[in-house]
Amino acid sequence: MPANLRELRDRKASVSTIKKLTRAMELIAASRIVKAQQRAQAAGPYARELTRAVSAVATFSNVDHPLTTEKENPRRAAVLLITSDRGQAGAYSANVIREGERLNQLLREEEKQIVPYITGRKGIAYYAFRQREIAQSWAGESDNPSFAQAREVADALIEAFLTPTEEGGVDEIHIVFTRFVSMLTQRTDVIRLLPLEVVEGEEAPAADDVLPLYEFEPSAEEVLDGLLPKYVASRIHFCMLQAAASELANRQRAMKSATDNAQDLIEKLTRDLNQARQAQITQEISEIVGGASALADANAGSE
Amino acid sequence: MADESAKHLEVALVAAERTVWQGQARIVIARTTDGDVGILPGHAPLLGLLQGGTVQVRTVDDEYFVAAAPDGFISVANDRVSILAENAEMGHDIDLEEARRELDQALATGTDSTVDADELRLAEARVRAAEQTS
Numbered sequence: 001m002p003a004n005l006r007e008l009r010d011r012k013a014s015v016s017t018i019k020k021l022t023r024a025m026e027l028i029a030a031s032r033i034v035k036a037q038q039r040a041q042a043a044g045p046y047a048r049e050l051t052r053a054v055s056a057v058a059t060f061s062n063v064d065h066p067l068t069t070e071k072e073n074p075r076r077a078a079v080l081l082i083t084s085d086r087g088q089a090g091a092y093s094a095n096v097i098r099e100g101e102r103l104n105q106l107l108r109e110e111e112k113q114i115v116p117y118i119t120g121r122k123g124i125a126y127y128a129f130r131q132r133e134i135a136q137s138w139a140g141e142s143d144n145p146s147f148a149q150a151r152e153v154a155d156a157l158i159e160a161f162l163t164p165t166e167e168g169g170v171d172e173i174h175i176v177f178t179r180f181v182s183m184l185t186q187r188t189d190v191i192r193l194l195p196l197e198v199v200e201g202e203e204a205p206a207a208d209d210v211l212p213l214y215e216f217e218p219s220a221e222e223v224l225d226g227l228l229p230k231y232v233a234s235r236i237h238f239c240m241l242q243a244a245a246s247e248l249a250n251r252q253r254a255m256k257s258a259t260d261n262a263q264d265l266i267e268k269l270t271r272d273l274n275q276a277r278q279a280q281i282t283q284e285i286s287e288i289v290g291g292a293s294a295l296a297d298a299n300a301g302s303e
Numbered sequence: 304m305a306d307e308s309a310k311h312l313e314v315a316l317v318a319a320e321r322t323v324w325q326g327q328a329r330i331v332i333a334r335t336t337d338g339d340v341g342i343l344p345g346h347a348p349l350l351g352l353l354q355g356g357t358v359q360v361r362t363v364d365d366e367y368f369v370a371a372a373p374d375g376f377i378s379v380a381n382d383r384v385s386i387l388a389e390n391a392e393m394g395h396d397i398d399l400e401e402a403r404r405e406l407d408q409a410l411a412t413g414t415d416s417t418v419d420a421d422e423l424r425l426a427e428a429r430v431r432a433a434e435q436t437s
Contacts, residue, residue, distance in 0.1 A: 042321045049317055049385040053350060053378045147319035147389060214380075217335040217351035226352045226376060230387070237319065 005276050012269040019262035025088060026255035029248045032143065033183070036245040040180070043147075043241060047234045054231045056214060057224050065221075066162060067228045068196045074171030077112045078135065078160055079103060080153070080193070080236075082177040082243040083120030085142040090254035092178065092186075092247055093122035099188040100176045107174075115160070115170050119153065119240070135160070143244050150237035157236075158229055161194050177239040178246035186246035193235060196228065310344035311363050314384045316370055318391040323370065324360075331384050332359040333377050342379055349379040356428025357394075357435060358386050369394035371432035373425045390425055394432035402429040 058068070081100045083093040100123075104114050118124050118137040127134050136156050141149050163169025173194040179187045216223045314331060316324040331342045335351035342349070356373040375388025406426040412419050 039320065043319065045315065045317045045322045046319050046387060049315065049378070049387050053376070053385070053387070056348075056378065056380070057350060151389070214348045214350055217337045217340065217349065222336070223350050223352060223376070227350075230376075230389070233389075234319070 005273070005280065008269055008273045008276060012266060012273060015262050015265050015269065019259055019266065022255045022258040022262060026252055026259055029252035029255060033245060033248045033252065036143070036241065036248055037180075039144075040238075040241040040245060043234075043237060047238055050227070050231050050234050054224075054227050057216075057220060057227060065224050065228060067158070067194060067232070070195050071165075071171045075112055076115055076165055076170045077107045078115045078117055078157060078170040078173045079107070080117040080157065080173065080175045081119070081123045082175065082239055083118065083123030083126075083142070084243075084247045085121045085139055087122065088254060089247055089251040092250035092254075093120065093126075095188045096176055096178060096243075097123060097126050099190060103174060103176060103190055112171075117153070117157065119149075143247055145237065145240035145244055147233070147237050150240055151233045153240075154229065154233035154236050157193065158232060175236070175239050177243045178250075180242045180245040180249065183249055186249055191239070193232065196231070310382070312342065312344055312382050312384050314360060314386070316358070316360075316372070316386045316391055316393075317388075319389045323391045323393060324368075327363045328360050328384070329363055329365075330361045331377075331386075333372075333386070335377065342377075342384060344382050346379050346382075348381075350376070351378075352376045353386075353388070355431070356424060357432045359435070369432045369435040371397065371425075371428040373428035374421070392429065392432070394435060397429050397433040399430070399433040402426065402433050406430050 079100060081096055083096050087093070100116075107114055115135045116127060116132065117135050118127060119139065120142040121139045124134065124137045124139060138149060138153060157173050160168075160170045161173060165171055172192060174190055175193050176188065176190050179189045181187055311327040311329060312331060314324070314326060314328045315322060329343075333340055333342070333351070333353055334355040334357070336354045337351070340349070340351065353372055353375045356371055356375075358370050358372050358375075358377070359367070360370065361367050370386070371390070371392045371394060372386055372388035373390060375386055375391060378385045378387075406423075406429075409419070409423040409426040412422070
């Protein structure tokens with residue numbers, strides 16, 4: 001019994017430590033979500049202005065750009081998975097990876113070859129463990145993505161897109177990421193990045209409206225040339241920021257339930273501990289009583 | 304012409320991760336690939352790529368400032384001016400000495416790769432903006 005008592009005490013102590021740990025992680029995640037949301041908000045104006053400008057060019061000029069042109073008979077598709085660098089976030093990365101597998105399946109059925117691009121160590125580890133080839137990967141900033149990294153990813157993807165298919169280029173690019181809907185809801189989502197669909201047009205000009213005449217300096221083609229890569233980078237940055245906020249929300253939730261579980265376990269262990277201690281005391285008393293009465297019997301017999 | 308004083312430009316100088324400056328201005332002067340362009344209220348819609356990396360703004364309060372906006376672009380429509388640049392910065396926020404040092408470094412590295420060339424342009428724009436401010 002004493003060994004059991006000590007064992008229970010040790011387990012309780014270790015569970016308490018774990019609880020403190022998960023609680024700290026929960027609080028850290030909670031405070032970082034606010035920051036992540038602020039960052040997402042701060043990046044909003046840039047994305048908004050850029051979208052406005054791109055749709056202005058697209059609406060008020062008829063320029064075809066390689067990045068917006070659908071390729072006939074697409075055969076190779078790039079898939080960018082945005083996963084987390086660290087675990088302890090529930091099923092966050094697993095969900096993204098699963099969604100990615102589903103997309104891969106779909107693309108394979110359309111007889112397209114898949115070229116994976118990955119951000120986040122979790123996704124990289126998943127692919128590396130299965131010895132699948134990764135075209136390119138980035139890691140280290142999943143919960144605090146900088147624009148510089150988004151730009152790097154965008155440059156790599158655009159380059160792959162502009163390379164002819166025969167030379168290892170790709171015909172379309174998809175992104176799998178987690179959209180931050182609210183603190184409670186995060187949805188795994190797939191969007192097609194390239195070829196671009198510029199949909200959010202400025203108020204569509206009516207047929208008899210006189211179109212505002214945009215001046216382009218130097219020319220519509222060159223402006224579009226300069227704008228679209230920025231637009232792609234901004235879209236990727238947006239996805240990464242959403243993913244970062246989702247990752248933190250998932251982590252907070254996972255750590256909250258871990259803390260709750262630890263608390264339950266502590267309560268159960270405390271009860272077991274008390275019971276074991278009480279059992280020990282009862283046993284000791286009965287031993288004493290038993291000993292005393294045996295002694296009394298012996299004395300009574302000798303007299 | 305009577306309400307000339309009421310006319311102004313709504314200017315937003317936006318970097319990738321934050322809005323650097325937002326306010327009303329009388330005139331914005333930017334250098335596009337075709338040369339300097341001054342924008343006054345009532346300007347025709349314009350989309351242009353910036354070159355040289357600096358933008359000059361005179362606000363309605365008659366303040367004057369220069370901002371570094373390397374590799375950015377400018378869009379004008381309905382008296383709204385948006386200047387977008389990944390690394391936009393206000394001229395008076397830049398430490399001239401430090402910017403010069405960075406420029407020297409960038410020049411020493413050369414322009415072999417696109418990354419180096421980007422860095423050089425950024426450094427140049429920052430020095431220019433800081434110089435024009437002071």
